[in-house]
Every structure is written in structure tokens, then in C-alpha cells.
Amino acid sequence: MDDTHGSGHGAGGPGERPGPGHPPAGFGNELSSEALPGTLPIGRNSPRRPARGLYAEQLSGSAFTEPRADNRRSWLYRIRPSAAHPPMRRVESGTLFGAPFTDLPPDPNRMRWNPLPDPAPGTDFVRGLWTLGGNGDVRTRSGVAIHLYHADTPMTDRVFCDADGELLLVPERGTLLLRTEFGPLRAAPGHIALIPRGVRFRVELPDGPVRGYVCENHGRPFTLPELGPIGANGLAAPRDFIAPEAAWEEAEGPVEVITKYGGALWTAEWDHTPLDVVAWHGTLVPYVYDLRRFNVLGSISFDHPDPSIFTVLTSPSDTPGLANVDFVVFAPRWLVGEDTFRPPYFHRNVMSEYMGLIEGAYDAKAEGFVPGGGSLHPMMSAHGPDRETFERASAEERGPQKIDDGLAFMFETRWPVTLTEQALNAGHRQRDYDRVWEGLERNFRP
């Protein structure tokens, strides 16, 4: 569609160590990048005449007055200001829906799905978004929506922007090349990408078709969890969050800019690309993170810790310790607990849990939970290991055991998840999921 200029070579993959032209990195840092030297103003944000004839624009992801620890904003130096665009008109959103989800009552049943079927040929990332359900309300910036995506076609002459929330992308198949206003980022299976609310981006598919999961966070932006007695290190390290290097595009001619706002899609045809940022600095930036860098902590004596110990990112609520949503990863790790039932225990939870599988298998389910699929365990609905897993794990005491054949994750959210009709009625939903807990024997010996 156009030429990309600048130092952002589209590398920025978190698997690569920063080499010459280190990408900016560090979660929550004040980062900066300029595709042409001498573009960022020094000692101020909004000079009378920014260098190289650019326009300065601030993007605020928090209210101006939020405390420093929560404040997120960036300054963009762009070829034309974002304000220069025509009116937006509402368009069909297909299989993408927005909160509040009111078509169905909240359903207490445990649910499980197989992967989405392949998309219709010609489906790009935006058209391939498929909403499973969610909670809260985009109009009060609360809760989440859970989507899946599948696409076989790159976005061309189309750019997407989600004003309703931050997007946490979890690729399961294929690489996403995210051409953002801040520059390009690559996210492959095993990585996550975080796109702040309001940041515009285009999705290209350098390795062909893609499939994955999306947590659309309407609430407070994701941040790293506090570590408490764990200390200064552990879990996800801030420096492993890689931001893009600035790169601008020169496309003139029509570009469709699609904005998700109030749960619906709105479109406008711009006469130039909005990906025209030559330099930026700030704290509101997209990131990629390699989940294989997650420092997994666990018990070295007995018992299975609560899965909150696997939290990568959390979106806090107004209640201390209660997340709007947590993003949790079940990464390769050793299990060494003595006299301990090692798989996840049976439990009922005030939170609602959506799980997905990026690769391999998950240690609480012997079968039926497959990469690209997902399960939902609603508020207070009992769940845990299936019969086969229970019998295997309780049979005998085992020595140290490495779990290294899978990468699963969870979106754990404070409110019940209400499904869309397409999720409840999907042909790829497993109608017999409850049966995985059938046949758990009565072993009671009074």
C-alpha cells in the first residue's frame, strides 16, 4: 500500500535481543523513539513550530489528573493532525459485538468450545473478530469483552482503532504484524501484544492465516501486578515488554479508518494514512511480550498455590486486590509438591474464568481442550480436573515432574461473562462438556 520510513524495521519481536537500534522497552517507562534524528523536541512537548514541519498531538489514556503511577499519555509528532478527518458513519459489525451483552441471561453452565472454523476467504483481522461474550459496559469503561479472531487476508487500505478499550492479543496460530501509529510490532504464538485504547493500527499477516484470542479491556489499563513478599523480581519483568520503533508511512489516497465506539463500528474515509507518526515519547505505548520469559513461581513444599501467582498483567478495579480482569499464563514449570494433589484443585470462584490454549495440553484436562479452543467457568460454577486427570494425579506420590508440553492462559474477570447468541449456539461449542466430570468415584469410607 505504501512505503514505511524510519528505523522501525518491523523487527521488535520479543524473541530477539535488542541489537543496533534497540527498540524501546520497559513496561510503564517514559519511552521515546524517533524515525528521523532531531525530531523530538527537547525540554518541551509542544513547541511553536515542531521540527520538520510536524504537528504535535497528545494521546491521553488516563485522565490528566490521575496519580503519576496510573497516568498514561504519549506525545505524537505526525505529518498531519488526527483531527483532520471527515465524519464517521456507522457500519455493520458482523460477528463483533460490544458490552453490555443483554441478548441472553447470564448462564451458570460450564462451557467449552473447539477452535473457530476457518474464516471465509478474504477475511481480514477486523472482519474476523468474533465475540464470545463479556461483562461491564463500554459506556462506563468497565468490564471486558472476550473475542476470538481468525483471518487469512492482510488489512490493506484499512486501519482499526478501538476507542472502547485496550486490546490484549494472544496469537495461537500465525504471526501478526501490527503496523501501529508508534511503529511496527510482531506478535507470534507465544507472544502477547497490548494495544492501548485509541491507538490506530493495521494488521498484516507475514506468515499467512492467523487465529487467536482477544481480551478487550474496557476498564483501567493493564499493569504489572504488585509483587509483595515475592520481592523486587519475579513473574513478568518490566524490561521484557518491547515497544515499537517509530516509523511513518506516506500513503496518500483513501484509507478507511474503522473505529469501535460504544460497541459499534464507525467508519470514515481519510485522504491520507493515520500511520504518519515520525517520532513519539510517553507512557501510553503498545507492547509485545514473550510469555516464555515469564518467571514462573510456585510451591517448593506442598500444596498448589492459587493461580493468581501466574498473573502476567492485571487491570485493577476500584476495590483493592479485586481485578477488573487478570491475564494469567500457565507456562512450563516444575511440580515438586510433596503429599500434594498437583493439578489445579477443584474449586468454585467468585471470579469468572475464560481459558484458552496456545499450544500443547493443559494439566487439568486430559482431552477435549485443544489449541485455539476455550472454556468458560462462570462465577461459583464448580470445576477442576477431569476424571482421568484426577485419577492419574492422586494415584501415587511422584518425584519432581516437569510440565513442559503446553502454554495455556486465562482471562479472569470480576463479573459473570454473558455470552453472545453466536457463542451459545455455535456449532463448535461442545454440548457435552459436563461429562468430563462424570464418573468421579465415591471413595468415601465412613
Ligand SMILES: [Fe+2]
Ligand atoms: Fe478455576
